[in-house]
Amino acid sequence: MELVRVTEAAALSSAPYMGRGDPKAGDQAAVDAMRTVLDTVAMAGRVVIGEGEKDEAPMLYNGEEVGSGEAPALDLAVDPVEGTRLLALGLSNAIAVIAAAPAGAMWDPGPSFYMNKLVVERSARDAIDITLSPTENLQRVAEAQGRPVEHLTVFVLDKPRHVELVREIREAGARVSLHTDGDVMGALLAAYPGTGIDLLMGIGGTPEGVIAAAAVKALGGGIQGVRAPQGAEERARIEAELPEGEPLDRVLGPDDLIADPDAFFAATSITGGPFLEGVRYDRRVGVTTESLVIRAASGSIRHIRGTHRLDPDHIFRKAMGSGTEGPGLVPGIGFDGLSEEILQRPLNDSMP
Helix, strand or coil: CHHHHHHHHHHHHHHHHHHCCCCHHCCCCHHHHHHHHHHHCCCEEEEEEEECCCCCCCCCCCCCEEEECCEEEEEEEEEEEEEEHHHHHCCCEEEEEEEECCCCCCCCCCCEEEEEEEECCCHHHCCCCCCCHHHHHHHHHHHHHHHCHHHHHHEEECHHHHHHHHHHHHHHCCEEEECCCHHHHHHHHCCCCCCCCCCCEEEEEHHHHHHHHHHHHHHCEEEEEEHHHHHCCHHHHHHCCCCCCCCCCCCCCCCEEECCCCCCEEEECCCCCCCCCCEEECCCCEEEEEEEEEECCCCCEEHHHEEEEECCHHHHHHHHHCCCCCCCCCCCCCCCHHHHHHCCCCCCEEEC
16 A cells, blocks of 8 residues: 555656646656655565666666665566656546566566557456457457457557557457557556456557556456567567577466566556546645555455645655756746645646
8 A cells, every 4th residue: 555655656746747748857757756755665675667777767777676675575567657648748548657566476578678468357357368369359258248249349559550450350340449658557447347448459568568467467357468579679689588498479477477466556647537537636625646556465446535735844745846947846837836826726627
């Protein structure tokens, strides 16, 4: 439960950048806040999946140790803003996410950047086989759920590489929900019953696949992934680091991606979406966030609505900075000025 404070901090810090056209600034604000709050969490954490290699990312780099240093020892996968472009454009489904598992349990993707993924909810988890065609998987899922293929909706990233996939899904009779970004959110929607999304199909990020696996596993859904290098250079890097005897196209299931029954996932919405409200400002109570927290061991799913007054000494406020150009702030506007302006708006007005 402590880790939800981490995603709340990232969401609160990046929300002022919603719709301002600067994805890098919004992401950096979230990174700074997430890193600050992580060190207040009682754990010996190691970032398995973060913002990149150490020479590419000064904070939250792969292999970085975070937390207080005390037990428990945890592997972490973080994405301070999943959907930086969505945030910059003011579109829905930008979220701050973190996944955790006991040390040594989280699969390290190494140089693999792209992965073909297939995600479904619990009722169809034993029906899928990513080595089969999309048409066959749609038929299997429909049969497992006792309904026609025509009733299925598939989340697909709107990328040129998916032209044939989209064509086949439609020819099979299913519907396609196209999204420019949001691998992790897509997996959540597919694994969480009642969202209107029944499957996720297609090639997205490998790191996002591991983060998604923690959520899908905790929800009891099904996920399968296969490395899908998108160029000769990526393929060569992967092959150079593959364990002896392991094929590049090995099918990775939930227990391969998270090799422990106790997986933990937390997400806080930044811009809002189908089942999580984004960061909002209310003049009566302050800033509100909505988060989803899932733990595999207990099977618990919690929707947490947080209210944050952001007093000067609060850890979130410190993470967001106090100067006019500090991290997590709109350039040229201090937090006090920004909050006063927003809190004067009508009740429940969303972020500008």
